[in-house]
Amino acid sequence: MSAHNRPLSPHLQVYKPQLTSVLSISHRATGIALAVGTLLLVWWLVAAAAGGEAFDTAQGFFGSWFGILVLFGFSYALMYHLCNGIRHLFWDAGYGFELETAYRSGWLTVGASVALTLVAWIIAAAS
Amino acid sequence: MIGNSARSTSMRTALGRVRHLGSAKEGVHHWWMQRLTALALVPLVLWFVVSLAGMSGMDHAAATAWIGSPSVAITLVLLIGATFYHAQLGVQVVLEDYIHNEGLKLAALVLVKFASIVLSVAAIFAVLKIAFGG
Numbered sequence: 079m080s081a082h083n084r085p086l087s088p089h090l091q092v093y094k095p096q097l098t099s100v101l102s103i104s105h106r107a108t109g110i111a112l113a114v115g116t117l118l119l120v121w122w123l124v125a126a127a128a129g130g131e132a133f134d135t136a137q138g139f140f141g142s143w144f145g146i147l148v149l150f151g152f153s154y155a156l157m158y159h160l161c162n163g164i165r166h167l168f169w170d171a172g173y174g175f176e177l178e179t180a181y182r183s184g185w186l187t188v189g190a191s192v193a194l195t196l197v198a199w200i201i202a203a204a205s
Numbered sequence: 206m207i208g209n210s211a212r213s214t215s216m217r218t219a220l221g222r223v224r225h226l227g228s229a230k231e232g233v234h235h236w237w238m239q240r241l242t243a244l245a246l247v248p249l250v251l252w253f254v255v256s257l258a259g260m261s262g263m264d265h266a267a268a269t270a271w272i273g274s275p276s277v278a279i280t281l282v283l284l285i286g287a288t289f290y291h292a293q294l295g296v297q298v299v300l301e302d303y304i305h306n307e308g309l310k311l312a313a314l315v316l317v318k319f320a321s322i323v324l325s326v327a328a329i330f331a332v333l334k335i336a337f338g339g
Contacts, residue, residue, distance in 0.1 A: 110299060117324070
């Protein structure tokens with residue numbers, strides 16, 4: 079068999095999506111989104127250092143409906159990547175590989191990331 | 206005698222000479238640094254998100270007062286350093302996995318590594334300017 083005709087696994091077009099695989103690719107997707115999102119952090123800090131006018135422009139964007147939408151998405155991606163990252167650290171330490179445990183930690187990641195995001199926005203709304 | 210070098214004094218192959226000497230100990234460097242920065246980022250990110258959430262809609266004076274206070278400035282510099290170190294390691298793996306053209310892959314890796322350095326230096330400079338410049 080030539081190197082080009084080898085079977086690929088998992089073949090995404092026919093492979094049934096599962097919680098574990100969806101969370102796995104989501105970790106990558108949120109990682110890339112967060113890497114791009116660091117531009118917002120740099121913008122905010124550089125604007126604060128540049129002066130009041132530049133800072134007001136940045137705050138104006140973050141306070142707009144589009145800015146809030148971006149920040150909400152960013153905050154969820156951050157909390158998801160953080161929770162699933164902790165899940166990965168447990169795997170690295172050798173724990174949680176049993177199928178049942180992997181699913182339980184997966185749902186825990188989903189629940190914790192949603193809860194942490196909501197808590198952050200409740201704090202933001204109250205302050 | 207011609208060719209009387211170290212090579213000709215041994216019948217052992219190059220592979221045979223290095224076998225069992227162990228690795229160069231660099232094989233897990235990328236993996237280890239990704240985990241180390243991940244561990245550091247857990248408390249740093251939670252601190253940053255809770256802090257910003259508690260000050261939403263702050264004006265310039267409040268923002269610079271917060272950023273410029275010594276403990277916050279130090280923690281922000283640590284956050285920026287760990288964030289960009291972690292991000293460029295992660296993006297590197299993704300690029301290596303999905304870009305199959307060697308030239309394009311190299312260009313993308315150089316771009317990401319340079320951008321990470323430039324962005325982190327800019328962010329750290331901004332924090333230090335606020336902290337020292339008042």
